[in-house]
Amino acid sequence: MPGVDDGAARPPSDQRHTATIHDVAAAAGVTIGTVSKALSGRGKLRPETRQRVHAVAERLSYRPNDLAHSLRRGRTFTVGLLTSDLHGRFSLPLLAGIENAMGEARISVFLCNGGGDPSRERQHLESLLAKRVDGLIVAGARTDPRPAVEVGSAGPPVLYAFARTADPRALCLIPDNFQGGRLAASHLVAAGRRNIAHVTGPEEFEGARARKAGMEAALADHGLPFPTSRLAHGTWTEAFGYLAAARLIEADRAVDAIFCGSDLLARGAIDALRERGVRVPDDVAIVGFDNWPIVSATTRPPLSTVDMNLEALGRLAGRYLLDLVEGQSHVGTLRQPCSLVCRASCGGKDCTPCSETEDELIHW
Amino acid sequence: MPGVDDGAARPPSDQRHTATIHDVAAAAGVTIGTVSKALSGRGKLRPETRQRVHAVAERLSYRPNDLAHSLRRGRTFTVGLLTSDLHGRFSLPLLAGIENAMGEARISVFLCNGGGDPSRERQHLESLLAKRVDGLIVAGARTDPRPAVEVGSAGPPVLYAFARTADPRALCLIPDNFQGGRLAASHLVAAGRRNIAHVTGPEEFEGARARKAGMEAALADHGLPFPTSRLAHGTWTEAFGYLAAARLIEADRAVDAIFCGSDLLARGAIDALRERGVRVPDDVAIVGFDNWPIVSATTRPPLSTVDMNLEALGRLAGRYLLDLVEGQSHVGTLRQPCSLVCRASCGGKDCTPCSETEDELIHW
């Protein structure tokens, strides 16, 4: 009969030995089966025993080994997030949303940054698959189709968030750029603007095209013109925003609003206007896109801008991935609505300017 | 005698069954031991057998299960990176450097973002420990001591990167803010400036104090004065940079340079100067701190700024962590040197302005 054994069988002298269920059992004078039941609370056993086991586990700072647990369960309660953007501008809000959705299911999320390098991405993918993640979210930074991630027929379910792939059997969640563009333009129209220009990124970006199309639709709704002379495609840079706005305003003094395809572009545009004595929003209203607080909230005047609700997108991605993991099947491309954050640059009178303290900015 | 068996014992009909070493063995007509040796290349066996096993493994797209492997090896070849900054401004460069150092050792890095919330951080920590990571890097965004991360006596080694803790037995790697401040100031002096002001963050930040002290040391070296009237502590915001520079320049027209404690502050300062007709760098030179490309490269004129070399810091952290994992012991706080990135705002004649294309900016 084993009886009470204070664990001398295991080497307690080994400082770097993590306590196992055996150690707890030995120290509590029971067997591992009892410990398992006591800690998981599943089986029926005497309260006294349960309490004793708990106390011992606490004392030894016992922590169940997830590897063994996962091996047995056939699930790891872990999902991978494979990203490409170096700066985390999009991944981090997405991550926050995903974790939010996953947290309740006690699933942890591991972020791996491929940095846009296919070979690094492949390497991370291999590693995640070898670790048997229960699911995979591929996050990008643009809505143009990207190569599909190959996980094989036995691989975990994959979901694309703020990314898209051509495979029709894939599930992709992206912001609704068309609706975002429409939202921005109709807001400007509602604020009384009639001659609206558009400064945006390269035409190769599906996002840029969709935002422009949304704007055109809004203008068409109101019977407003949109001559090509008021459209400027360029790089996604502040420098281009500056240049384009300067040219626009000098060529066409009737312009009373500019919808910019990104906050950075908007910032450049505002600078150009201010240097030319054009008041924002009095003379020309500006609406940006992204709501990147570090840019939009610190511009003077603070930028009114379209928010893609990335955290909500992430939360949704998390919930869908849970479904996929459970065996449900979802396919297709889902577009999530954008919203408008009104600060000061759009000149809307009914806009309640945000008086957020923007805490994050204070401490970096 | 087992002989050739095409794996009928295992359910090949199960679409979602990942191939195990048993499947490979059965399909190749050998036993698991042989497969293990063939794939790991460790044991001695007939080339023909080895090749056949490899072919079968390939065909079944067999991928060794890291969970089982880790359980057996007692190591997971995985380290955790526990961060606090929501925006990834500091974590992501660090992560890149860490991965760089770890990649060669075929160790993967998992990033968990605590978002500054202690309870979330604790939760992530528990999860990482349960997954038996081989090591842990705690990354912060400031050099003031933070609470130590408790992993228990049997826990993995912990290293603090761009973060510090009071525990004298901890290993902390931080940028050398003093040297950075000294570097900025002496560069301005070398460029001929004599009346240098300083606009920086809250005095509670050890980083702000150290940068200021470094600047003072540089000025003292050259016998230059630094009256308190030329020092402005405030929030780490562009708005404060604007305000402080405006006040400074109006109160003291002799000022011919401002060293700013962050790029955001510098950007605000430049705006204030330009609006008052003060030319940068001709009348007043500016040097920032951080080299956050999205800010420093897009400011007009492009910002000369101190770079904390976060990626190098991350690489070093990775190498040190590998040492710790191997059982070596390192303690203390190591300060890594900063470098100066000369663009245009410092007005140094010998500075080779960077003509980096700043590719990242083009595509967001």
Place this chain on the structure above:
DNA sequence: TTGTACGCGTTATCAG
């Protein structure tokens, strides 16, 4: 109510 034994997928050791 408590203890025993098996299997999850590996690797390593030891026989054959």
Place this chain on the structure above:
DNA sequence: CTGATAACGCGTACAA
């Protein structure tokens, strides 16, 4: 050269 077998730590039927 190759095959069988014991761990690694856990959960859980099943036996006592």
